[in-house]
Amino acid sequence: MQDVDLLMELEPVVAENINRHLQVARDWNPHDYVPWSQGRDYALLGGQDWEPGDSTVGPAARASLIVNLLTEDNLPAYHHNLLTALGSGGAWGEWIYRWTAEEARHAMTLRDYLVVTRAVDPVDLEQRRMALMAAGPANEPVEMLPNVVYTALQELATRLSHRNTGTATGCQIGEQLLARIAADENLHMLFYRNLVGAALELAPDRTMRAIADVVRDFEMPGTGQPGFRRMAAEIANSGIYDLRLHHDRVLMPILRHWGVFDRTGLGPEGEAARADLSAFLHVLDAQASRFVERREERAARKALSSP
């Protein structure tokens, strides 16, 4: 089955899932989640510019807020990639435009929250946004099947990251906002997860290959951000998002939901893809365990050396 045939075959599933989504999605207003009374002018308007003492959140939560906002900021690139991979017509187009409208709320609300509460340096944030968006489209796959698989995983990863970042801020309002955004990401994840499930029924071997390749190459869309590696390490060390969570709370639940490990009826190509996937997950699991061990060792050494 060609990509174009698969796209057509999946269209009724897309329509079904748009209807399901519209029934469960909750409308919300960005302005309701921002503590405007905490805001004050910056220097251009006669107030004071940001200084580190303005922020009450810790460095890891701050890094994660920046990465999460920039990831949301890059929406035009994802929109472009989805339209390229899935087309703008019919049910697919309807979904992409609706999804884009929902995603656009995330960046605007998060930015308002951060600028009003002075949780991060707004000049640094703006410079990072300019660098990221001017660099062009992100690193996700542009073919249809890998793109849908990637987006399913990425929505689940983002849900978890927003949730844990909210908790890490230590700010009740921030936590409430990020929980609200995470609830949207969960519904997005369900949409893409259901589409991959349907693709597995229609084209099991090709879909299994797409899953294996995307899981192996998976990188969060924020990877292209300036200073991403350093910030990602800080976020991982704090336990907001690390390899252990990526394996246990993102990859495994969604792969089990798709039945990839116990699915029967695969051809040789599908079996080979599944074997590749299992081998990769084995290595990733070991890496995650090593990462957690080292993190615990570092924490123990720090505890011993502090008075």
Ligand SMILES: [Fe+2]
């Ligand atoms: Fe989002």
Ligand SMILES: [Fe+2]
């Ligand atoms: Fe989303």
